[in-house]
Amino acid sequence: MGLVAAACFAEAGNSVLGVDVDSSKIQRLQKGEVPIFEPGLDEIFKRHLGAGNLTFSSELKDGIADAHAAFICVGTPQSEDGSADLRFVLQVAEQIGKALNLRPKDADPLIIVDKSTVPVGTAARVSSVIAGTGTDRAFEVISNPEFLREGSAIQDFLKPDRVVVGCDSDFAEDVMKALYAPFLQASGGKWFRMDPASAELTKYAANAMLALRISFINEIAGLCESIGADVDHVKVAIGADHRIGPAFLNPGPGFGGSCFPKDLQALLKTGREHGHPLMALSATVEANRHQKQALASKVRKHYDVVGGAPAPLAGRHFALWGLAFKAHTDDIRESMSLELIDSLLALGATISVHDYEAMPAVKAKLGDRVTYASDPLACCEGADALLIATEWPQYKVADLEAAAKKLKAKVMFDGRNLFRPEAMKAAGWVYHSIGRRSV
Numbered sequence: 001m002g003l004v005a006a007a008c009f010a011e012a013g014n015s016v017l018g019v020d021v022d023s024s025k026i027q028r029l030q031k032g033e034v035p036i037f038e039p040g041l042d043e044i045f046k047r048h049l050g051a052g053n054l055t056f057s058s059e060l061k062d063g064i065a066d067a068h069a070a071f072i073c074v075g076t077p078q079s080e081d082g083s084a085d086l087r088f089v090l091q092v093a094e095q096i097g098k099a100l101n102l103r104p105k106d107a108d109p110l111i112i113v114d115k116s117t118v119p120v121g122t123a124a125r126v127s128s129v130i131a132g133t134g135t136d137r138a139f140e141v142i143s144n145p146e147f148l149r150e151g152s153a154i155q156d157f158l159k160p161d162r163v164v165v166g167c168d169s170d171f172a173e174d175v176m177k178a179l180y181a182p183f184l185q186a187s188g189g190k191w192f193r194m195d196p197a198s199a200e201l202t203k204y205a206a207n208a209m210l211a212l213r214i215s216f217i218n219e220i221a222g223l224c225e226s227i228g229a230d231v232d233h234v235k236v237a238i239g240a241d242h243r244i245g246p247a248f249l250n251p252g253p254g255f256g257g258s259c260f261p262k263d264l265q266a267l268l269k270t271g272r273e274h275g276h277p278l279m280a281l282s283a284t285v286e287a288n289r290h291q292k293q294a295l296a297s298k299v300r301k302h303y304d305v306v307g308g309a310p311a312p313l314a315g316r317h318f319a320l321w322g323l324a325f326k327a328h329t330d331d332i333r334e335s336m337s338l339e340l341i342d343s344l345l346a347l348g349a350t351i352s353v354h355d356y357e358a359m360p361a362v363k364a365k366l367g368d369r370v371t372y373a374s375d376p377l378a379c380c381e382g383a384d385a386l387l388i389a390t391e392w393p394q395y396k397v398a399d400l401e402a403a404a405k406k407l408k409a410k411v412m413f414d415g416r417n418l419f420r421p422e423a424m425k426a427a428g429w430v431y432h433s434i435g436r437r438s439v
């Protein structure tokens, strides 16, 4: 998120210094290498690195003396108890506090921006950590949560639906408005100024709402399967109601990724801490835990696996298309594919995998527990069935007849509903999907 923000602020004509404690990352960036896959990032990054208005350093103090704003974009992973681990945020706060005295005494206040997803009260905590360093330079800590989506991060940043700023002063609002003006002009998006606590909560509430919609439609999909209805019909008809809208009503193999799972846990923790348990959110998480087993359950059912038998899928080999937690990213954090792989391996099966961007990350994590195919067709060679877990658009237009020739049987478990059951039936497939009748 920090790299995308840095590149996009540079694109808007600012001079940006990106800082990271990971010195190998900084070295790669300085050499012009983008360490993640994100559509459109490479081009903007290279343009501004070349022009000299996007630079990188391992030293945070290099950027503080003459900055207008300092953005904290570090990770906020899940702690043991579900809460957001603020260790990295508070470390950076301390470093900023120590570097503040490099600023001229009469400089404008430095606007320190919590852009990481952080629980209510963090702006105040960051502020007191900085004040605790004994600095006498002026600063204000504000909240500016980020709503970009991996896979379309650049477009989301350059053309935001809205920008949320939680701050106490008009000065801070003016600095942020000037930074975001080009983006909001391009998108016609909305500007929301509020208090820091409301801004912090807005980010969690937005992610919770999106996750709730996914779990809701996944549960309706499960019911569709049981009663013989078709979720494709149901979802478009409910989405046509302008009070509901069509977005985020696609059933699938459960949500994963680096944000929803940890942010939901953090919000649940906030609710518990304040004596206000969030019951709909607990159910969302529980439904998702169940949904992440949906594809593996279909496989077990198809092969008549009964509980207790050791390695009941021994001798079976599966092809798995898709490893990233969603399309257009190489991110495998909390990816449902990894859970699916674990379940099938535990039942004794062997697996060949393919993904357009996430193979290196999976190789680093799973090593030789699975085999890695160079392309989707090679992945199918000798497999008993094809499983689809990520909605890469290339899979939707793949040559299924060619895939079928490589498979031992024309059997597919489609966790992303890329195809219509009638068409698959007509083409002679045994086809299992989410929320539609198996054919």
Ligand SMILES: NC(=O)c1ccc[n+]([C@@H]2O[C@H](COP(=O)([O-])OP(=O)(O)OC[C@H]3O[C@@H](n4cnc5c(N)ncnc54)[C@H](O)[C@@H]3O)[C@@H](O)[C@H]2O)c1
Pocket (backbone or CB within 6 Å): 001, 002, 019, 020, 021, 022, 025, 073, 074, 075, 076, 088, 091, 092, 115, 116, 117, 118, 146, 147, 148, 149, 150, 258, 259
């Ligand atoms: N990834 C997304 O799509 C997304 C979207 C919106 C919000 N967010 C939020 O943004 C934050 C970052 O997410 P991410 O996915 O970019 O995480 P990430 O783990 O990919 O990146 C965090 C970076 O911070 C660096 N870091 C850690 N401690 C540091 C320190 N003391 N000084 C400098 N750098 C340090 C790490 O080395 C790492 O490169 C999280 O709070 C996340 O919830 C992420």
